[in-house]
Amino acid sequence: MRYLGKEFTGKGVKVAIVDSGVDASRLGLPSSAVEGWTIQLGATGHALLSKDYSDENGHGTEMAAAIHAIAPDAKIVAVKIMGDKLRTSAELMAAGIETAARAGCRVINLSLGTPNMGKALLLRDCCANAVESGSIVLSAAHPKGERAYPADLPETVGVAAHPDCPMDKFYFFDPKRFSRKEWGVLSDKFLAHGYGPTETGEIKYRGSGVATAYLSGIAACLAEALDGQGSGALLTALRQRALVPLPEIGYQ
Numbered sequence: 001m002r003y004l005g006k007e008f009t010g011k012g013v014k015v016a017i018v019d020s021g022v023d024a025s026r027l028g029l030p031s032s033a034v035e036g037w038t039i040q041l042g043a044t045g046h047a048l049l050s051k052d053y054s055d056e057n058g059h060g061t062e063m064a065a066a067i068h069a070i071a072p073d074a075k076i077v078a079v080k081i082m083g084d085k086l087r088t089s090a091e092l093m094a095a096g097i098e099t100a101a102r103a104g105c106r107v108i109n110l111s112l113g114t115p116n117m118g119k120a121l122l123l124r125d126c127c128a129n130a131v132e133s134g135s136i137v138l139s140a141a142h143p144k145g146e147r148a149y150p151a152d153l154p155e156t157v158g159v160a161a162h163p164d165c166p167m168d169k170f171y172f173f174d175p176k177r178f179s180r181k182e183w184g185v186l187s188d189k190f191l192a193h194g195y196g197p198t199e200t201g202e203i204k205y206r207g208s209g210v211a212t213a214y215l216s217g218i219a220a221c222l223a224e225a226l227d228g229q230g231s232g233a234l235l236t237a238l239r240q241r242a243l244v245p246l247p248e249i250g251y252q
Contacts, residue, residue, distance in 0.1 A: 001217075004225065008221040009072050009073040009224070010223070011224055012075075012227070014074070015107040016096075016107070016108045018100060019060030019112065020083065021057075021061070029068070034076045034077075035075070035077055035078070037080065038052050038080040039092055039099065040092075041095070055078075056084035057085075059086055059209075064076050064213075070220070081096045089114075090119030091119075093150070097126040097130050098129065101129065106135055106136065108136070112139075113140055113141070113148035113150065114148065117147065120150075124150070124155060136219055136238075138156065138215055139151040139156050139158060139159065140211070143161075159190050161208040161210070162193075167193045170191060171242055171244065172243070173188065192214050194209070195210065196213075222234055222237045
């Protein structure tokens with residue numbers, strides 16, 4: 001990715017994919033390019049970590065592929081919190097965010113979320129701690145515009161998708177210019193394309209999950225460019241790189 005006249009590939013940046021695991025062989029990557037673990041909750045509610053992060057579903061690997069396409073030299077950290085059924089909990093999401101931040105991941109990708117407002121405070125605390133430690137948390141917004149956490153939290157980068165969003169552009173819906181009343185759930189969110197390959201290699205619209213991974217790849221490249229600077233500087237650069245939409249584009 002080109003930024004300020006130079007090319008950046010995410011080199012030296014750890015990107016956590018809190019998802020169903022990652023299969024490095026399917027990405028054509030050596031095993032050394034991926035590290036990670038599985039998180040499970042014990043009977044007492046404590047997080048239990050194991051070294052296995054094999055992907056039983058393929059979703060996490062697909063997100064890793066989208067990130068790798070933009071930031072090929074970023075270090076992928078697979079934080080497995082889901083199995084083949086893609087079922088998880090807010091507690092596991094929180095544990096994934098916390099452990100990823102502690103592992104030094106500058107970018108934390110969650111191409112998932114929960115509509116449970118009762119879990120918002122738990123997720124907000126973990127996201128706030130991650131941001132304070134220098135990480136940036138990107139999370140997929142609800143595909144139908146309903147509430148979703150952690151995407152709707154102020155500490156995270158919420159990412160929505162639209163079929164008409166160009167693949168080489170993304171937008172930021174600044175609430176100072178476009179109020180939530182005017183722009184609905186898109187206010188204070190990024191909008192990126194959500195196109196990804198299918199099993200047959202065909203490119204199809206896949207929604208906000210792929211859009212979040214796409215933006216995470218951009219964030220990894222910016223993190224390389226802004227080495228040593230905090231999460232605030234990274235978020236500012238992300239917003240400056242985005243386009244500000246006009247009512248004429250019709251994303252309402």
